[in-house]
Amino acid sequence: TKKRGGKNGALLYDPLIQDNTRQRAEIEQDIEEALTNDWFEAYFQPIVDLGNNRVIGYESLMRLAHPRKGLLPPSDIIRIAEETGAIGRIGNRVFEKALANLVALTRASGDDKTYLAVNFSPLQLEQTLPMLLTTLTARHHIDPRRIVVEITEATLLHDNPQIRMVLDEFSRIGCRIALDDFGTGYSSLSYLSRFPVDIVKIDQSFIRSLAADEAELRHKSRMLVEGITAISHKMECSVTAEGVETKEQRDLLQGFGVDCGQGYFFARPQPVEQLIAAYDTARKTTSVA
Numbered sequence: 001t002k003k004r005g006g007k008n009g010a011l012l013y014d015p016l017i018q019d020n021t022r023q024r025a026e027i028e029q030d031i032e033e034a035l036t037n038d039w040f041e042a043y044f045q046p047i048v049d050l051g052n053n054r055v056i057g058y059e060s061l062m063r064l065a066h067p068r069k070g071l072l073p074p075s076d077i078i079r080i081a082e083e084t085g086a087i088g089r090i091g092n093r094v095f096e097k098a099l100a101n102l103v104a105l106t107r108a109s110g111d112d113k114t115y116l117a118v119n120f121s122p123l124q125l126e127q128t129l130p131m132l133l134t135t136l137t138a139r140h141h142i143d144p145r146r147i148v149v150e151i152t153e154a155t156l157l158h159d160n161p162q163i164r165m166v167l168d169e170f171s172r173i174g175c176r177i178a179l180d181d182f183g184t185g186y187s188s189l190s191y192l193s194r195f196p197v198d199i200v201k202i203d204q205s206f207i208r209s210l211a212a213d214e215a216e217l218r219h220k221s222r223m224l225v226e227g228i229t230a231i232s233h234k235m236e237c238s239v240t241a242e243g244v245e246t247k248e249q250r251d252l253l254q255g256f257g258v259d260c261g262q263g264y265f266f267a268r269p270q271p272v273e274q275l276i277a278a279y280d281t282a283r284k285t286t287s288v289a
């Protein structure tokens, strides 16, 4: 089977996998083994305030650290786990890891305001999830107002009453709700008025075209990002740009009024130990100076 190197040097399964039941079964088995042996990890990617370049939050991104295959990225795993129903168990496991990571980071940085953004698939948004979140954050002594619940437009597509209830309950306990991959779904703008959204995350495809070679595309995507930002602000949502890879993109985004950025230009998703080491180094440097 072909594997190609992916972002972060991780291995991506071949796209043909969708038709290959043997490879599919292999992933299902990886998932079960990973749950049994505790191979799931929560990598953290910083989210930066463009106004002052400070880290204001971290997005938890799931990785399966396979002892033989290396680091497996979430895309295939999540798609298959949604079909088999394993997504709930994976999600809870990764969420617990992410909370423990946040506690460790808070201790290292001394900053107890940074938030933790967690991705939830539609199937995870069961009625019991807000209660579980309350229990787990209390156990880790984390203020639930530090949790950002990331959902995609697909979650809101059918205006499922149960999902609406779950989102309202998250809002009530103080979590913020972020609409992920914004602009790629069916009726993005209407979701802003119909659901309690606090943060709009502009999809990285828009950010990529900001510096496109083709002038027309470049111009239009700039107008779109500026327009989405203005509308989001009018709806009292803050705006984060995903997939910021260059200084040019970063500066353009700031000029368009975008509040925050996330992407390789600032930092890659990484194990929390690495972020803690960076804080320790920074502290030593400043205390020496």
Ligand code: C2E
Pocket: 007, 045, 060, 061, 062, 073, 074, 075, 078, 091, 094, 119, 120, 121, 150, 180, 181, 204, 242, 243, 244, 245, 262, 263, 264, 265, 269
């Ligand atoms: P997402 O929530 O939109 O996460 C952003 C994705 O963009 C991540 O991919 C991240 O590694 C990648 N990224 C960040 N900065 C850059 C950049 O500058 N350039 C490029 N090209 N990519 C960048 P990743 O980690 O592979 O995750 C893919 C998707 O899997 C996520 O998209 C999210 O929808 C889902 N996901 C990740 N972790 C979880 C989880 O614990 N639970 C659930 N349900 N879904 C998750």
Ligand code: MG
Pocket: 059, 119, 150, 180
């Ligand atoms: Mg996300």
Ligand code: MG
Pocket: 180, 181, 201, 203, 204, 242
């Ligand atoms: Mg996204």
Ligand code: MG
Pocket: 181
């Ligand atoms: Mg995405």
